[in-house]
Amino acid sequence: MIDSGDTAFIIICTAMVMLMTPGVGLFYAGMVRRKSVISMITLAFVAFAVVSIQWVLFGYSLAFGPDIAGFIGGLDHVGLAGVGLDGDGIPDILFMVFQLVFAGLTLAILTSGIAERVKLSAFIVFGLLWTTLVYDPLAHWAWGGGWASQLGALDFAGGTVVHISSGFGALAAALVVGKRLGFGQETMEPANIPLTLLGGALLWFGWFGFNAGSELAADGIAANAFTVTCVAASAGALAWMGASWIKGKPSSLGMISGAIAGLVAITPACGFVDTMSAIVIGAVAGVLCYAALLFRLKKGLDESLDAWAIHGVGGFWGAIATGIFATAAICGVDGLIYGNVDQFVIQLIDAVVAVLYAFVVTYVLAMLVEKTIGLRVEEDEEYVGLDIAQHGESVRM
Amino acid sequence: MKKIEAVIRPEKLEKVSEALLDKGHHAMTVTEVRGRGAQRGIALQFRGKEILVDLIPKVKIEVVTEDEKTDEIVDIIKTYAHTGKNGDGKIFIYDIEKCLSVRDD
Numbered sequence: 001m002i003d004s005g006d007t008a009f010i011i012i013c014t015a016m017v018m019l020m021t022p023g024v025g026l027f028y029a030g031m032v033r034r035k036s037v038i039s040m041i042t043l044a045f046v047a048f049a050v051v052s053i054q055w056v057l058f059g060y061s062l063a064f065g066p067d068i069a070g071f072i073g074g075l076d077h078v079g080l081a082g083v084g085l086d087g088d089g090i091p092d093i094l095f096m097v098f099q100l101v102f103a104g105l106t107l108a109i110l111t112s113g114i115a116e117r118v119k120l121s122a123f124i125v126f127g128l129l130w131t132t133l134v135y136d137p138l139a140h141w142a143w144g145g146g147w148a149s150q151l152g153a154l155d156f157a158g159g160t161v162v163h164i165s166s167g168f169g170a171l172a173a174a175l176v177v178g179k180r181l182g183f184g185q186e187t188m189e190p191a192n193i194p195l196t197l198l199g200g201a202l203l204w205f206g207w208f209g210f211n212a213g214s215e216l217a218a219d220g221i222a223a224n225a226f227t228v229t230c231v232a233a234s235a236g237a238l239a240w241m242g243a244s245w246i247k248g249k250p251s252s253l254g255m256i257s258g259a260i261a262g263l264v265a266i267t268p269a270c271g272f273v274d275t276m277s278a279i280v281i282g283a284v285a286g287v288l289c290y291a292a293l294l295f296r297l298k299k300g301l302d303e304s305l306d307a308w309a310i311h312g313v314g315g316f317w318g319a320i321a322t323g324i325f326a327t328a329a330i331c332g333v334d335g336l337i338y339g340n341v342d343q344f345v346i347q348l349i350d351a352v353v354a355v356l357y358a359f360v361v362t363y364v365l366a367m368l369v370e371k372t373i374g375l376r377v378e379e380d381e382e383y384v385g386l387d388i389a390q391h392g393e394s395v396r397m
Numbered sequence: 398m399k400k401i402e403a404v405i406r407p408e409k410l411e412k413v414s415e416a417l418l419d420k421g422h423h424a425m426t427v428t429e430v431r432g433r434g435a436q437r438g439i440a441l442q443f444r445g446k447e448i449l450v451d452l453i454p455k456v457k458i459e460v461v462t463e464d465e466k467t468d469e470i471v472d473i474i475k476t477y478a479h480t481g482k483n484g485d486g487k488i489f490i491y492d493i494e495k496c497l498s499v500r501d502d
Binding site: 034182186187381383384389 | 453
């Protein structure tokens with residue numbers, strides 16, 4: 001039985017989540033050098049386009065087909081076989097496309113690790129492999145009836161599936177592709193900070209669809225998810241800004257990064273926690289992800305735009321925070337602070353496995369592409385910049 | 398007095414600027430420019446097709462100084478803007494006829 005209210009709501013949420021993909025592109029593009037701005041936005045769109053096609057051909061089936069050994073879905077829905085216009089509350093095809101925009105966004109987040117040096121053709125091949133062998137299994141584990149959901153792990157909107165996977169994936173990819181030329185020796189000035197702030201605005205806006213829409217119905221849980229999302233983002237923005245203020249001026253980049261960190265951390269928790277807990281989750285995320293960024297810089301790692309620090313570490317914290325702050329008053333499951341140790345342990349297992357799986361498999365896939373067609377552009381092309389080298393275009397700002 | 402005009406790699410500006418400051422050469426004008434030199438830009442290969450990136454982004458720094466400081470400044474620029482590859486840039490030195498400060502009466 002289709003509910004027209006729920007259906008209308010999820011259609012709008014789907015469109016809002018789609019907007020997050022160019023949002024990520026703009027967010028990243030403002031932080032790279034001027035010669036890679038077009039490339040950075042384009043990678044996000046290309047990620048979305050590639051995953052969209054993969055998803056309707058077989059990705060959806062791998063994630064949401066009948067469970068095989070808790071690991072992956074079967075091929076019953078290849079080519080959207082059996083995905084109809086009817087459904088429980090919302091049409092099956094709407095559920096499919098709502099999940100599609102998540103998958104597309106996730107690959108776009110990962111482009112952080114290969115920014116300003118990846119070969120477009122290699123990215124398309126790598127992206128197809130990655131979304132098939134990393135994203136689809138993780139989506140199946142959490143939402144498609146895989147081992148994590150059988151275990152009782154809670155991931156409302158994709159803390160492990162979207163953020164741990166892309167964050168730790170970006171780190172692995174960055175290690176394989178190597179540092180940008182001149183990294184650590186030259187200052188790499190951000191091309192246009194307002195572009196990043198605009199991207200951050202689109203992300204914050206889209207995130208309401210991402211989290212509230214994950215309820216798949218227009219109800220009280222969706223409204224709660226919406227509220228805690230907003231509050232966690234604000235807490236994250238203030239916490240990161242405050243932490244960085246101690247060391248110098250409070251940069252706008254730090255503020256918006258903190259907002260994203262808060263949004264990431266509340267993602268798995270938003271259907272299970274109350275608003276006061278959301279303030280704590282967001283604030284801790286802001287400080288923790290800032291510390292992760294400083295650690296990344298100290299180690300000289302060129303995971304260029306901090307998907308690892310923000311999405312990886314923030315996603316990990318969010319998964320654990322769900323096990324700490326979940327309350328039966330919202331969702332019927334209690335977390336650690338209400339005396340339920342088991343849920344905390346389950347969350348920890350789920351997050352650790354997701355980290356290991358995402359990191360190792362991404363590393364292997366990136367290596368595979370590197371050894372066959374090569375992940376990286378030539379040195380001259382990198383010097384001139386990917387805008388000209390890969391797209392034959394350039395931007396004057 | 399001399400004017401030293403150097404067209405260098407943008408990514409080397411910071412090092413050059415710091416080194417100049419260290420040695421007490423404070424005054425400097427910097428402009429973002431594009432240009433090509435003897436190698437006519439950078440040629441990129443795409444599956445046999447060649448794309449020439451004709452005008453490469455550079456920065457131009459201009460320093461006006463006393464005659465006897467000229468060599469030191471040129472040395473600093475040559476040291477800190479150097480990579481040894483094509484496209485390191487050029488240095489031009491001009492005689493300055495007169496130098497006035499706008500602020501002074």
